[in-house]
Amino acid sequence: MSAPAQRDVAHELVAHSPGATAEWHSLSDHLASTGKLCGQFSAPFESQLAGQLVGHVHDLGKADPAWQHYLRTVATGVSSPTVDHKTAGALLLSEWGVAVLAPLVLGHHGGLTNAVDARARLTSTPTDGQQAASARASDLGLSPPRGLAGVVPSWAMPVSGQDRAGLRRLEFWMRMVFSALIDADRLDTASFLDADRPTELGNSSIAANDSTFQTSRRAALGVRLADPIADAREVVFQEIVTHAPEPPGWFELTAPTGAGKTLGALGFALRHAAAHGLRRVVSAVPFISVTEQVADSYRSVLDSRGDGGVVLEHHSGVRTRNEGQVGAGLWGRLAVENWDATIVVTTTVRLLETMFENGTSDVRRLHRLARSVIVLDEVQSIPWRLIEPTLEVLRDLVRYYGCTVVLSTATQPPFELVGEHGGAAPRQLLDPAWFDVFRRARAVFEPTPLSWEEIGDRVHGEAERNGGQCLAVVNTIKDARALTRQLVGREGLFHLSTRLCQRHRRDVLRAVNHRLAAGHPCVLISTQIVEAGVDLDFPVAFRAVAPMTAIAQVAGRVNRHGFRPEGVLYVVDPADGGTPPDEYRIGCNVTRDLLRMGVDPLNANSMATYFERFLDATRSLLDKEHIQREREMHNFENVAERYRIIADDTTSVVVSYDGFDATKLKPPTAPKYRWMFNRRVQPYLVGLRRREFTTVQQAGLVEDLGGGLHAWHGDYDEMFGLVSTHSTEALIW
Numbered sequence: 001m002s003a004p005a006q007r008d009v010a011h012e013l014v015a016h017s018p019g020a021t022a023e024w025h026s027l028s029d030h031l032a033s034t035g036k037l038c039g040q041f042s043a044p045f046e047s048q049l050a051g052q053l054v055g056h057v058h059d060l061g062k063a064d065p066a067w068q069h070y071l072r073t074v075a076t077g078v079s080s081p082t083v084d085h086k087t088a089g090a091l092l093l094s095e096w097g098v099a100v101l102a103p104l105v106l107g108h109h110g111g112l113t114n115a116v117d118a119r120a121r122l123t124s125t126p127t128d129g130q131q132a133a134s135a136r137a138s139d140l141g142l143s144p145p146r147g148l149a150g151v152v153p154s155w156a157m158p159v160s161g162q163d164r165a166g167l168r169r170l171e172f173w174m175r176m177v178f179s180a181l182i183d184a185d186r187l188d189t190a191s192f193l194d195a196d197r198p199t200e201l202g203n204s205s206i207a208a209n210d211s212t213f214q215t216s217r218r219a220a221l222g223v224r225l226a227d228p229i230a231d232a233r234e235v236v237f238q239e240i241v242t243h244a245p246e247p248p249g250w251f252e253l254t255a256p257t258g259a260g261k262t263l264g265a266l267g268f269a270l271r272h273a274a275a276h277g278l279r280r281v282v283s284a285v286p287f288i289s290v291t292e293q294v295a296d297s298y299r300s301v302l303d304s305r306g307d308g309g310v311v312l313e314h315h316s317g318v319r320t321r322n323e324g325q326v327g328a329g330l331w332g333r334l335a336v337e338n339w340d341a342t343i344v345v346t347t348t349v350r351l352l353e354t355m356f357e358n359g360t361s362d363v364r365r366l367h368r369l370a371r372s373v374i375v376l377d378e379v380q381s382i383p384w385r386l387i388e389p390t391l392e393v394l395r396d397l398v399r400y401y402g403c404t405v406v407l408s409t410a411t412q413p414p415f416e417l418v419g420e421h422g423g424a425a426p427r428q429l430l431d432p433a434w435f436d437v438f439r440r441a442r443a444v445f446e447p448t449p450l451s452w453e454e455i456g457d458r459v460h461g462e463a464e465r466n467g468g469q470c471l472a473v474v475n476t477i478k479d480a481r482a483l484t485r486q487l488v489g490r491e492g493l494f495h496l497s498t499r500l501c502q503r504h505r506r507d508v509l510r511a512v513n514h515r516l517a518a519g520h521p522c523v524l525i526s527t528q529i530v531e532a533g534v535d536l537d538f539p540v541a542f543r544a545v546a547p548m549t550a551i552a553q554v555a556g557r558v559n560r561h562g563f564r565p566e567g568v569l570y571v572v573d574p575a576d577g578g579t580p581p582d583e584y585r586i587g588c589n590v591t592r593d594l595l596r597m598g599v600d601p602l603n604a605n606s607m608a609t610y611f612e613r614f615l616d617a618t619r620s621l622l623d624k625e626h627i628q629r630e631r632e633m634h635n636f637e638n639v640a641e642r643y644r645i646i647a648d649d650t651t652s653v654v655v656s657y658d659g660f661d662a663t664k665l666k667p668p669t670a671p672k673y674r675w676m677f678n679r680r681v682q683p684y685l686v687g688l689r690r691r692e693f694t695t696v697q698q699a700g701l702v703e704d705l706g707g708g709l710h711a712w713h714g715d716y717d718e719m720f721g722l723v724s725t726h727s728t729e730a731l732i733w
Helices: 027-045 048-057 065-075 087-095 099-106 115-122 128-135 164-193 206-223 230-241 261-276 288-302 328-338 348-354 363-369 384-400 434-438 452-465 477-485 502-518 548-555 582-596 604-617 627-632 636-642 671-684 690-698
Strands: 014-016 250-254 280-285 311-314 343-347 372-377 404-409 441-445 469-473 493-496 522-526 540-544 567-572 650-654 685-689 702-706 709-712 715-717 721-723
Touching (some): 014 027, 014 065, 027 164, 048 087, 048 099, 048 164, 087 099, 099 115, 099 164, 164 328, 164 363, 164 384, 206 261, 250 261, 261 372, 261 404, 280 348, 288 311, 328 363, 343 348, 348 363, 348 372, 363 372, 384 627, 452 477, 452 540, 452 567, 469 548, 493 502, 540 548, 548 567, 548 582, 548 604, 671 685, 685 721
Parallel strands (some): 280 343, 280 372, 372 404, 469 522, 469 540, 493 522, 540 567, 650 709
Antiparallel strands (some): 702 709, 715 721
8 A cells, every 4th residue: 555645735725833743734624623623612502504514614814924924933933923714714704794793703703793893894995915815715615604594593684773682683693603613723723733632532422421320329328427307308309300301491499408409400301411412510509618518529429439530620720630631631731721621610600601791712611511410509699780691691601502501509599580571480499388497496576776886795695504515607808807806806707708818617517517516615606608518517607687588598507417306497687788789779678678577588488478479579670781682782792891700800819728839929930830829829819809909009019920820928817817907897798
């Protein structure tokens, strides 16, 4: 057999400099491979042709003679001014009658822009180089589609310029195809540069994970410690998973705290996905500490060998013990780039902001959501000011992208009443009668405003009557510190807020749970950070007046496992309490009015009354940032800037804790090692709001480490965490 002919790389159009094989990356190969991958990634939402088109033309501008000269010059080590390579492909798409795809090609390096900027690029006069690149299209195997039909699915096309919902559907569809393009482009480029890197990670199947889950769960049932409500939890689990054969769609898992929502939701998701051929399960929870807890719970039933590669845990604080290694560590590092995993556990912030992002890094994962089960845990924590655009995108994922969405919480908001036309009635996975079965505490409201000294005395007294154990939850960091100071000197006193770094918070929760289990004195004063998914079991608790959902969440940390006849939750009204922002303040006021009327905050009917009044009072806040309007105009940059789960801009500072010295950090000089540095310091970060950060910066308390990080040179207290005399501390979200 004769040897294969050698390629004439000296005259061939190329896309990238030589990689691991010392060969140039052929432009025709890159366009063909990217188009193929992008088409595959877009196929789950009926957009294979659109994906192929943008993949095939995205780098057409590299056929510009000036760009070819630039690449070959840079490859010799000589600097050369870069040449635009995005506009030529976008212009060709417009010429072919599929201008709707042009912004995706324009943004495949810098991100999706606002419509006016994209139009300016597309209406400019082509340069000689861009015209030369377009002229090479046929040489590169590119040909126009047969019209717009078949490129954009009919459900994604607005019927007119006044079809506001249709314009938003098109906007999200463009994001999905853009995501597929970014992923395909990056994967093909990476596989060229590293021949050993796979384009698909060969994850375990949904069916295999479902089988493993069932086997592991049965084994765990035989050895777990029994508690008085263990049998009830098992019946709850079986009731939840009986709904798995139902058609994909919108489900609500409204379950009492302590009823086993985490594994119940996973059991339903796996069995449902296996029954309907869905591709993955994506579970999102509000806080990093809870994300770690959920991921560990998933691994306990899905990764019995402990070798990883099953549950992808993705958030800013992921532990780095396997970074850079082969096997599970390498799999995790590759999978976080595009969520190419069967089971993904992430934060609510990361998941939801990905749906509205315009940049190329985060949006790369978006297309993986198609034909997935999306479990949103503790959904009451989604900011009300973002709820309208959030719900519309989630509903579109169900209607047009083959997804099933499960909204899981003990305090389910009436989301079906939100939006221009509301939403379809959700299917319930659990009978509401279970709330009576799992109710393990009663609420007592104290209507008279109390000082922190008075509240401290009551916490002290109740702790003394209950084996030294008591929980108190307040609304702001300032309030938590004020109450903690009233109790200094007590044995087993702990404090929690986001002024403690992640590692510190984890240590506090471990110590608290250890003391509770051992029956030792333990008083925890916390902000609302303990209300979402944190497994605590106190005999008695106090809660400052808050939205009724928050009161119910704290009640779930009282007599959680039913070891006592009844727990008590005292709801108090601090005379000197902090002032929360809009929607939280409204929730506090609605709750206070209902409590003064004698309403039981732990009654299901009371929660319905609360939401009815709360919704009436917040109609103007459901899209406070006017994101829907920006989506209709296809202003991708504006949408990304406005859709932020954490509204206040924060700057991260690295603190010194438990032997880690932030003042001695030496950031890497090489950019390629920056990600390793960032991961190493993540557990020691604390966020400061912009005004406070500016003040402490002027006072010389921070050192710039680059990359948006700063070392904290001020006080870090073993009880209160980062302490600043310039504090503008407010509500914790």
